[in-house]
Amino acid sequence: MREPVLVPRLQPFTSTIFAEMTALAVRHEAVNLGQGFPDTDGPAGMLDAAKNALFGGANQYPPGPGRPELRAAIARHRLRYGAEYDPDTEILVTAGATEAIAASLIALTQAGDEVVVIEPYYDSYAAAVAMAGAERRVVGLVERDGRFALDVEGLRAAVSGRTRAILINSPHNPTGTVFTRAELEAVAALCVENDLIAITDEVYEHLVFDDAEHIPLATLPGMRERTVSISSAGKTFNCTGWKIGWVCASPELVAAVKAAKQFITFVSGGPFQPAVAHALDHELPWAENLRTSLQDKRDRLAAGLAEAGFAVRPTAGTYFVCVDVRPLGFEDASELAWELPERVGVAAVPVKVFTDHPEEWKHLLRFAFCKRNEVIDEAVTRLRKLR
Ligand SMILES: *Cc1c(COP(=O)(O)O)cnc(C)c1O
Numbered sequence: 001m002r003e004p005v006l007v008p009r010l011q012p013f014t015s016t017i018f019a020e021m022t023a024l025a026v027r028h029e030a031v032n033l034g035q036g037f038p039d040t041d042g043p044a045g046m047l048d049a050a051k052n053a054l055f056g057g058a059n060q061y062p063p064g065p066g067r068p069e070l071r072a073a074i075a076r077h078r079l080r081y082g083a084e085y086d087p088d089t090e091i092l093v094t095a096g097a098t099e100a101i102a103a104s105l106i107a108l109t110q111a112g113d114e115v116v117v118i119e120p121y122y123d124s125y126a127a128a129v130a131m132a133g134a135e136r137r138v139v140g141l142v143e144r145d146g147r148f149a150l151d152v153e154g155l156r157a158a159v160s161g162r163t164r165a166i167l168i169n170s171p172h173n174p175t176g177t178v179f180t181r182a183e184l185e186a187v188a189a190l191c192v193e194n195d196l197i198a199i200t201d202e203v204y205e206h207l208v209f210d211d212a213e214h215i216p217l218a219t220l221p222g223m224r225e226r227t228v229s230i231s232s233a234g235k236t237f238n239c240t241g242w243k244i245g246w247v248c249a250s251p252e253l254v255a256a257v258k259a260a261k262q263f264i265t266f267v268s269g270g271p272f273q274p275a276v277a278h279a280l281d282h283e284l285p286w287a288e289n290l291r292t293s294l295q296d297k298r299d300r301l302a303a304g305l306a307e308a309g310f311a312v313r314p315t316a317g318t319y320f321v322c323v324d325v326r327p328l329g330f331e332d333a334s335e336l337a338w339e340l341p342e343r344v345g346v347a348a349v350p351v352k353v354f355t356d357h358p359e360e361w362k363h364l365l366r367f368a369f370c371k372r373n374e375v376i377d378e379a380v381t382r383l384r385k386l387r
Contacts, residue, residue: 013127017353021337025347030340031379033301034347036173036319036368039375042238043279043286050242050275058271064262066093066246066273073277074246077284081216083224089251092258095268096243097203097232099261102128104199104228104247105165107260109134113164116155120174120354120361122201125167137163138356141175147314148177152186159190165197166190168217171204174351174366175322176315178212188220191227197253198227203245204318206236206287209295212316218248225250228257233276235319236287242272294319294369297376301369304380309387310365319370322351324363328386333365344382 004011021034041047065071071087078085085091094100101124109115111133117125119138129136137158141148155166168187170179179187191198198217205214218227232245247257279286302312302321310323325333334350341347351364369376 009130021347024341028341030345030347032347033367034349037240038238038370043283046275046279049278053271053274062267062270070273070277073280077280081219085248092247092254094245095265097230097245098124100230100245100247103261104257105132107256109164114162116158116166120351148175150183159194167199169201171317173318174320176318176320178316184217188223192222200229202231203235208317228253237279244269244272244276297369301376308383319368320366322364322366326363332362344385346379346382
């Protein structure tokens with residue numbers, strides 16, 4: 001056989017840091033604060049609804065756009081932002097946000113197009129842009145006024161005649177930044193001026209802390225018709241394994257994304273779809289408790305990391321907190337990340353693997369705090385040995 005068999009555009013994406021770090025964590029029985037998934041279950045009512053659907057015969061292909069009661073629940077949920085979507089023509093259920101992002105890029109961008117991506121970025125973005133055959137133009141967040149801020153000037157400079165779309169994630173993984181209205185207005189202005197499509201990854205929409213507010217980009221003037229808004233049940237309801245996500249957009253954009261989506265998975269998660277419909281209609285108070293408990297966990301882990309000697313960066317949302325490793329005498333957080341499981345029995349992920357500019361991001365390490373308090377405390381106890 002010809003070597004290598006993998007097409008060049010996918011060769012950079014053969015392994016993920018999560019698989020490698022998790023293997024290392026298992027080998028050293030480390031507390032794994034690398035991958036961001038919760039270690040407790042979602043609301044009992046939602047699990048019951050899934051059980052009832054599973055034993056109630058919902059085990060064949062759901063309709064291509066998703067079960068009607070789920071699309072209706074997604075439309076009702078979106079109204080909380082004042083955004084109205086027609087469940088029949090403007091909502092599409094997907095195999096998680098991951099498929100929604102990939103199908104959007106495949107449907108809306110092609111060879112010769114550029115997609116602007118903010119770095120550090122969620123690891124599927126670069127691979128999905130490559131699968132679409134498009135090119136990514138990366139603009140880094142900048143540390144300013146004690147947070148990771150959008151580099152509006154950099155963003156403006158990155159847009160060219162070839163730019164087709166901009167991919168925006170807020171609340172932002174891995175930094176925990178939540179874009180302000182002013183930042184989103186700048187993105188909106190750029191999209192309107194240059195006739196760009198915005199693809200928004202809002203999977204942490206409910207997980208914002210303190211006085212941060214999640215503002216969907218689609219709700220800004222001029223953005224409704226050009227924004228593909230993407231979210232998912234996984235992070236909101238502690239069911240990351242269910243992979244129920246969705247797209248809200250204009251009929252034209254939804255039809256385009258559906259053209260790609262229907263030949264990737266066609267449909268998925270039959271019995272989970274009614275359960276997520278139940279959750280969106282009835283379990284938002286549960287999600288509000290999750291939000292406050294995650295805020296406490298953030299404080300718990302951040303305090304422990306500071307005690308262990310890291311310089312902790314603020315985080316306004318998501319599952320994650322980033323720390324600067326330089327106060328502990330390290331230059332490169334990935335060196336520390338590879339040593340950490342064996343040396344003290346904790347696993348974390350270096351931020352530079354989510355970037356195209358590893359030199360600029362090499363001092364940062366990402367920890368997940370979406371874990372039981374005793375797990376966080378054990379990790380902190382172990383990390384104190386670093387000094
Ligand atoms: C977890 C995550 C996703 C994936 O969502 P799924 O619904 O599990 O596919 C997408 N984007 C970001 C930023 C995430 O953290």
